[in-house]
Amino acid sequence: MLNKWKPFSFLAKPHVCSLLSSLTFFKPSVSVARLVEEEPFLSHSPKDPVSEILSGLKKMGFRRFLAGDYFRNVVLSLDQLQVDKIINSLRVESPDFAVVFFDLMRNEYRFRHSRFSRFIVAHVLAGQRRHEELRFVVEQMLKEEGSGSAPSLCELLLNGFRDWDQKSLVWDMLAFVYSRFEMVHDALYVLAKMKDLKLRASILTYNSLLYNLRHAYIMWDVYNEIKVAGATQSKQTNSIVIDGLCSQSKLQDAVSFLRETEAKGLGPSVVSLNTIMSRYCKLGFTDVAKSFFCMMLKYGLLPDAYSYNILIHGLCIAGSMEEALEFTSDMEKHGVEPDIVTYNILMKGFDLLGQMGGAWMVIQRMLDKGLNPDVVTYLMLICGHCQNGNVKEGLKLQEEMLSRGFQLSTLSYSVLLSSLCKIGQVHEALVLFYEMENHGVEPDHITYSILIHGLCKQGEVQSALLLYKEMWSKSIPPNSYSSGAILLSLCKNGMVSEARMYLDSLVMNDCAHDIVLYNIMIDGYVKHGNLEEAVVLYRLITEKGITPTTVTFNSLIYGFCKRRNFTEARRLMETIRLLGLEPTAVTYTTLMNAYCKDGNLRCMLELLQEMHANGIRPTHVTYTVIIKGLCKQRKLQEAVQLLEDMRIKGLNPDQVTYNTIIQCFCKARNIKTAFKLLNEMWLNNLKPTPVTYSILINGLCVYGNLKDANKLLIYLHEQNIKLTRVGYTQIIKAHCVKGDVHCAFMFFHLMMEMGFEISIKDYTAVINRLCKRCLMTEAQQFFSIMLFHGISPDQEICEALLDAYQQCGDIISGYQMLALTVKAGLLPRR
DNA sequence: GTAGGGTTAG
Numbered sequence: 001m002l003n004k005w006k007p008f009s010f011l012a013k014p015h016v017c018s019l020l021s022s023l024t025f026f027k028p029s030v031s032v033a034r035l036v037e038e039e040p041f042l043s044h045s046p047k048d049p050v051s052e053i054l055s056g057l058k059k060m061g062f063r064r065f066l067a068g069d070y071f072r073n074v075v076l077s078l079d080q081l082q083v084d085k086i087i088n089s090l091r092v093e094s095p096d097f098a099v100v101f102f103d104l105m106r107n108e109y110r111f112r113h114s115r116f117s118r119f120i121v122a123h124v125l126a127g128q129r130r131h132e133e134l135r136f137v138v139e140q141m142l143k144e145e146g147s148g149s150a151p152s153l154c155e156l157l158l159n160g161f162r163d164w165d166q167k168s169l170v171w172d173m174l175a176f177v178y179s180r181f182e183m184v185h186d187a188l189y190v191l192a193k194m195k196d197l198k199l200r201a202s203i204l205t206y207n208s209l210l211y212n213l214r215h216a217y218i219m220w221d222v223y224n225e226i227k228v229a230g231a232t233q234s235k236q237t238n239s240i241v242i243d244g245l246c247s248q249s250k251l252q253d254a255v256s257f258l259r260e261t262e263a264k265g266l267g268p269s270v271v272s273l274n275t276i277m278s279r280y281c282k283l284g285f286t287d288v289a290k291s292f293f294c295m296m297l298k299y300g301l302l303p304d305a306y307s308y309n310i311l312i313h314g315l316c317i318a319g320s321m322e323e324a325l326e327f328t329s330d331m332e333k334h335g336v337e338p339d340i341v342t343y344n345i346l347m348k349g350f351d352l353l354g355q356m357g358g359a360w361m362v363i364q365r366m367l368d369k370g371l372n373p374d375v376v377t378y379l380m381l382i383c384g385h386c387q388n389g390n391v392k393e394g395l396k397l398q399e400e401m402l403s404r405g406f407q408l409s410t411l412s413y414s415v416l417l418s419s420l421c422k423i424g425q426v427h428e429a430l431v432l433f434y435e436m437e438n439h440g441v442e443p444d445h446i447t448y449s450i451l452i453h454g455l456c457k458q459g460e461v462q463s464a465l466l467l468y469k470e471m472w473s474k475s476i477p478p479n480s481y482s483s484g485a486i487l488l489s490l491c492k493n494g495m496v497s498e499a500r501m502y503l504d505s506l507v508m509n510d511c512a513h514d515i516v517l518y519n520i521m522i523d524g525y526v527k528h529g530n531l532e533e534a535v536v537l538y539r540l541i542t543e544k545g546i547t548p549t550t551v552t553f554n555s556l557i558y559g560f561c562k563r564r565n566f567t568e569a570r571r572l573m574e575t576i577r578l579l580g581l582e583p584t585a586v587t588y589t590t591l592m593n594a595y596c597k598d599g600n601l602r603c604m605l606e607l608l609q610e611m612h613a614n615g616i617r618p619t620h621v622t623y624t625v626i627i628k629g630l631c632k633q634r635k636l637q638e639a640v641q642l643l644e645d646m647r648i649k650g651l652n653p654d655q656v657t658y659n660t661i662i663q664c665f666c667k668a669r670n671i672k673t674a675f676k677l678l679n680e681m682w683l684n685n686l687k688p689t690p691v692t693y694s695i696l697i698n699g700l701c702v703y704g705n706l707k708d709a710n711k712l713l714i715y716l717h718e719q720n721i722k723l724t725r726v727g728y729t730q731i732i733k734a735h736c737v738k739g740d741v742h743c744a745f746m747f748f749h750l751m752m753e754m755g756f757e758i759s760i761k762d763y764t765a766v767i768n769r770l771c772k773r774c775l776m777t778e779a780q781q782f783f784s785i786m787l788f789h790g791i792s793p794d795q796e797i798c799e800a801l802l803d804a805y806q807q808c809g810d811i812i813s814g815y816q817m818l819a820l821t822v823k824a825g826l827l828p829r830r
Numbered sequence: 831g832t833a834g835g836g837t838t839a840g
Contacts, residue, residue, distance in 0.1 A: 211831065239831050274832040281833095309833040316834095344834045376835045383836075414836040421837095446837045453838070481838050488839070519839050526840095554840045586840050 049074045050085045062097055080114040087117045095124040115156055126169035138177045150186035154193045168199045175201055179208040203231045214244030239272040246279040274306045281314030289314055309341050316349030344376045379412050386419035408439055414447050421454025429454055449481035456489030480514035491524030499524055519551045526559035534559055550581045561594035589622045596629040604629050624657040631664035655689045666699030674699055694727030701734040725756050736769035741778040764797050771804035795826050
């Protein structure tokens, strides 16, 4: 576009035309001069503030005039055009004043300068080699202009400033700042124009651009351009290339590049070696990283704090805290002081190992050294509190950060939001989310993921989808975490085919590379009994070249176990190993649970042995399964013993563990111990679930005293504690059997009140039992309630009533029932 | 230009 530039075409714009009229010192070519003379509005009236100001400045002196009344009165009415005229006039007579006037207008009067003025001042500053100020002016301009502004700015530079001195520096700064602001396309555009004008870009600009493009192959285009342009490569250039290769996972290429540059006489820099060390550490190859550390020493380079911190971090991640501490002392011995980063790394290391004592020691040492905790330290402390379930303390720390003047970060908000979601306080999380925005902290894709997950877990898929859309509207691309949450939620709510449609849409948009998404879908299929689809999807992903994980197999194993297909389940377990993966505690527990259900306790215990042999720690779920097995064999004492063992091993029994063992004692008619265990749950801060109470109610109904069951249920109702559906139907059933229709009625009503949907099956169960005892009035009453609630009778229920009327000898009611049956279109079979 | 901190599935 700019190549087709027409000389002076810009003069067509009145703004520029009238500007030229005031450029006393501007020496336009003849044609411009003529053009200008022909303009009728060029001669200004004597009251023109521009002339007044310019002459005032000359007569009174610069500073006096600007502080005077005339200027103060007129300044607020000045427009961009007038200011342009003043600045341009000043530029020629005294460039320093042009800059001072420019700054004064911007800083004192919040005046928004035109691009023209900014470029004038930029050229002045470039001429005086005032690089910092030049950069500032260009930064301000590009912040306001935004991305995509390069073509119009270049056009202005080409047309208005073509022959100006120092234009090269201004062009270069423009490209540099565009690159720094990550407006890469604009930077490239400016560079292309510079090439046309045969202007050289500085190595700083090239380096910045190289840095922005280091994640992709296009990096080499820039690198070659540097060579072609003949710009002097700096050590930085090489370390950026190395960093780029590392980030592209081309570690070998990075090392080769290091060798090449070494051969060319540019020895390796500390930064390059640090970058490579960091990469090896992240891959878990601490030893290789150490060898590069040695190489550094061999070259006579002095490792800096980065070098030490990188290695210490690698060691901490690997769990080698002793060595990490040794390196820290080494660091001190060699005159490199451990800094806040070092201490944060060590703290995290101890934290990962669960050694809080160590973490406190690190904090103490840090404080002794006079170092103050920074945002990262605070974040880790907040994390610690949140992991212990103490969100309140975390929020307090965040307050403390604010009072100490720290800028709150998206990260610390994420931690707090995640903890609130985990304890089910999603609405509190949403409140905090809005507060976060009020504090000017922008949520990112992780923040959104956390909230979407939280909402989905609470079943609020609609709200989650709204947030999902909000993400899109903010151009924050959803990652597999947020998509996974939606997918999981659809599966959990039984909308499996919808989930699949969603997954397919992700595939269509090329957003489904993460195995986690497929794992969720496969599990969804399996949990809803569709093992076949799960297997088809598994085959599909392997054909696509997506590597399955142990989790993928765990779901499939669960599916085959549910079908009691042990052969296939075990074959899949072997496949895990064949693929070089490791079965996890979940794999073993799934299989053990299946054997336990099947009554094959020998196989179950063999698997436990195998687990131990392979060094896989059983979880509290594993123990629960074993306890269930022991219960099945009526080895109650051993089960209780195992409950103790769990605690000793630091595994906390959960509600399911207790429910299992309580049920076992109920079945053994040992109701007393069952209640003792309920008490133990409270003592261990475990809130009994609706299942726990239902098991106890059932126990009392079947093996104990029905009156006690009544008492317990009424008590729970008063405490507003809900039972499961089975809990209610059990007690209703028991009262029907005993013929206490009054109580049955009462609990039936209670069940409805608690919001359970009552199906025809529930009515049938009650009516059948009443019919058996010829309690026909009561049976009829239940039947009427059913009709009242809009449930149509079916064949089974009608026949039961017809039979009962006949058996119990109530012929008239029997005929009435027959009429109703026929009316309902349900002809009796006989 | 290089170091430390946050989210998910069974």
